[in-house]
Amino acid sequence: MNTSFITRIRGLDRNLLLFLAGMALLGASGGMMETTFNNYVAEIFKLGADARGQLEFPRELPGFLTALFAGLLCFLPETRIAAFSALAVGAGMLGLALIGPSWGSLLVVITLWSIGAHLLMPVRSSITMDLADTQKRGRRLGQIASTALAASIVGCIIVWISMRWLKASYTVIFSIGALAAFAASIFLFAMRMPNAHLQRPRFVWEKRYWLYYVLSLLFGARKQVFITFGPWVLIRIFHQPVWIFAQLWIAAAILGVFFQPWLGKAIDRWGERRVLLADSILLLFICLGYGFAHKLPVPSLALWLLYVCFVGDNLLFGVNMARDTYLSKILVRPDHLGPTLSLGISINHLVSMSVPALGGLLWITYGHWSVFVATAGIAVLMAIFSSMVRLPKGPS
Numbered sequence: 001m002n003t004s005f006i007t008r009i010r011g012l013d014r015n016l017l018l019f020l021a022g023m024a025l026l027g028a029s030g031g032m033m034e035t036t037f038n039n040y041v042a043e044i045f046k047l048g049a050d051a052r053g054q055l056e057f058p059r060e061l062p063g064f065l066t067a068l069f070a071g072l073l074c075f076l077p078e079t080r081i082a083a084f085s086a087l088a089v090g091a092g093m094l095g096l097a098l099i100g101p102s103w104g105s106l107l108v109v110i111t112l113w114s115i116g117a118h119l120l121m122p123v124r125s126s127i128t129m130d131l132a133d134t135q136k137r138g139r140r141l142g143q144i145a146s147t148a149l150a151a152s153i154v155g156c157i158i159v160w161i162s163m164r165w166l167k168a169s170y171t172v173i174f175s176i177g178a179l180a181a182f183a184a185s186i187f188l189f190a191m192r193m194p195n196a197h198l199q200r201p202r203f204v205w206e207k208r209y210w211l212y213y214v215l216s217l218l219f220g221a222r223k224q225v226f227i228t229f230g231p232w233v234l235i236r237i238f239h240q241p242v243w244i245f246a247q248l249w250i251a252a253a254i255l256g257v258f259f260q261p262w263l264g265k266a267i268d269r270w271g272e273r274r275v276l277l278a279d280s281i282l283l284l285f286i287c288l289g290y291g292f293a294h295k296l297p298v299p300s301l302a303l304w305l306l307y308v309c310f311v312g313d314n315l316l317f318g319v320n321m322a323r324d325t326y327l328s329k330i331l332v333r334p335d336h337l338g339p340t341l342s343l344g345i346s347i348n349h350l351v352s353m354s355v356p357a358l359g360g361l362l363w364i365t366y367g368h369w370s371v372f373v374a375t376a377g378i379a380v381l382m383a384i385f386s387s388m389v390r391l392p393k394g395p396s
Contacts, residue, residue, distance in 0.1 A: 015079075016131050018191045020147050023124065025184035026086060027148030031155025032177035033093060033113070035249045036163075038231040039242040040170050044101050049232060049368075053360025056228055056353065058107050063118040063349030069342075078123040078130075078338060083188035085123070088116025090181030097174035116181075118349070122341035125324045129337070130193065137328060141321040142264020149256035155180070156253065160246035204339040211388055212327045212340070213347055215276070218382045219320065220348025221355050222283065225375045226290075226313050228356045233290055233368055234310065238303055248307060252314035260318050272326040276386035279319040283379040286313050291372030329391050 041047050041055065062069070073081050092113020099105040125141065132140030158176060162168035234240040267275050289309040296302040327340060362370045 013131065015191050015193055018187045019127060019131065020144070022082070022086065022184040022187040022191075023144055023148045024151035025180045025187070026089065026120070027151035028155040028158075029089060029093065029177040029180040029184070030117075030148070031152030031249055031253065032159055032173050032180075034152075035156055035159045035245045036170060036173055036242055038235060039245065040096075041106075042235055044170070045103065045106070048360075049229070049236065049363040050357075050360035052232060053228060053356035053358070053363075055110075056224060056356035059110050059114050060224065060349050060352040060356075062111060062115040063121075064346050064353055068346075069115070069119055073119075077193060078127055079188060079191040079193050082120060082123045082127065083185045083191075085116040085120040086181050086185035086188055088119070089113055090116075090178045090185065092116060093174045093181060094178035097171045097178060118345060121345050122338060125321070125341055126338045127193070129324070129328055136268065138264040138267035138321060138325050139261065140264070141324065142261040142267075142318075145264075145318055145321065146257045146260040149253040149260060153250050153253040153257075156246045156249040160243050160250070163246070164243035204336045204343065206332055206336065206340070208330060208332055209327065209336075209340055211385065212323060212330070212344060214385050215323050215326075215382070216344040216348045217351060218378060218385065219323065220351040221378050222375060222382065223317070223348065224352040224355045225359055225371060225378075226286075229359055229363065229368065229371050230290060230310060230313060232363075233293075234306055237294060237368060238306065248310050249314070251307075252311045255311065256315055256318065259315050263318050264321060267322050267325055271389075271391070272322040272329075273386060273389035275319060275322045276389060277383055279316055279322075280379050280383035280386055282312065282316060283382065284376055286316075287372045287376040287379060291369040291376075294369075326389060326391070 038052075041052065045051075047055065073084075076084075092109050092111075092115075095105070095109030095112060099109060124144070128141050128144045129137045155177065159173055162172060231245065234244070263275070286309045289305050293302040293305045293309070296305065323344070324341065327344070328337060331337060331340075359371045359374075362374065
């Protein structure tokens with residue numbers, strides 16, 4: 001069994017192995033960042049729901065500018081863009097480790113981290129699909145995603161042990177995360193795919209891709225509500241400490257290691273439309289859970305329902321790969337993939353910058369439940385447009 005596993009690893013393409021290593025290290029770094037950032041700004045900067053929502057504007061602005069950044073870097077192979085993105089992630093986390101409670105410094109370093117994280121999103125999908133057979137792109141996306149999730153477990157365990165038992169500071173956690181991202185950049189720089197979408201247009205706007213643009217826009221609104229206010233319910237309403245988030249991320253990552261490859265196979269087998277519709281329906285139930293768990297008469301039951309919502313929502317983020325494979329199947333030209341993925345990131349961040357501020361206003365005006373009722377409406381729209389997904393009969 002072990003010999004067979006080692007033989008399979010040795011038989012993998014060199015670039016695929018290097019990419020897996022880079023994504024694993026970035027997964028570990030991301031696990032440390034995602035489990036600590038909300039508690040970090042809550043404890044160090046004492047933010048309310050409205051200020052927390054406003055912080056998402058500078059954090060998500062680089063996402064909106066992804067298409068511009070990708071166009072300016074069109075002279076670089078996508079593997080190089082990925083490597084420089086990893087460097088930016090590392091530099092941003094190192095900045096978080098070194099700054100004091102300075103609002104201006106926080107905005108600078110979180111923007112730097114965000115540039116790297118958002119530039120990485122489209123090129124990760126594009127490189128992954130370059131490393132896969134045409135009919136197995138969903139499966140390959142699932143494999144890469146599960147690798148990053150498995151590695152994020154390591155990051156979450158570091159946070160859990162360091163902050164729960166060793167009483168480590170945020171400085172220690174962010175420093176370790178920075179080192180992991182810097183190491184990832186070394187593996188990505190070692191990749192040799194010199195023609196990986198090097199001759200690609202700077203910018204693409206194609207009518208045929210309109211549904212992909214709409215789905216990206218709706219995903220941006222849905223994503224940012226849960227990234228911003230999902231953890232905030234647990235922190236502000238139920239007063240959960242940072243190591244609880246580490247444990248929740250570990251649970252989500254362990255399940256994701258098996259769920260993401262299955263999801264990739266499901267996309268290849270049943271198609272993008274069915275998977276996207278199922279995602280919208282499940283998301284509707286998660287909205288109701290977040291919005292009304294506090295109404296349950298037993299507080300412990302309410303808390304466990306929120307834990308399930310948190311883990312379930314994290315698993316459903318993987319459905320984003322269905323949008324990517326849908327795009328890859330309707331392309332007018334193969335070299336449209338990278339620029340259109342970048343544009344999709346920019347479109348979804350067009351709403352990501354504004355939705356958190358609006359959500360913060362809803363929270364302080366009507367209560368946290370109102371944020372998730374509004375998001376339930378977004379889930380309904382996602383279902384409507386997902387039902388319109390159709391693939392061309394001939395080969396793309």
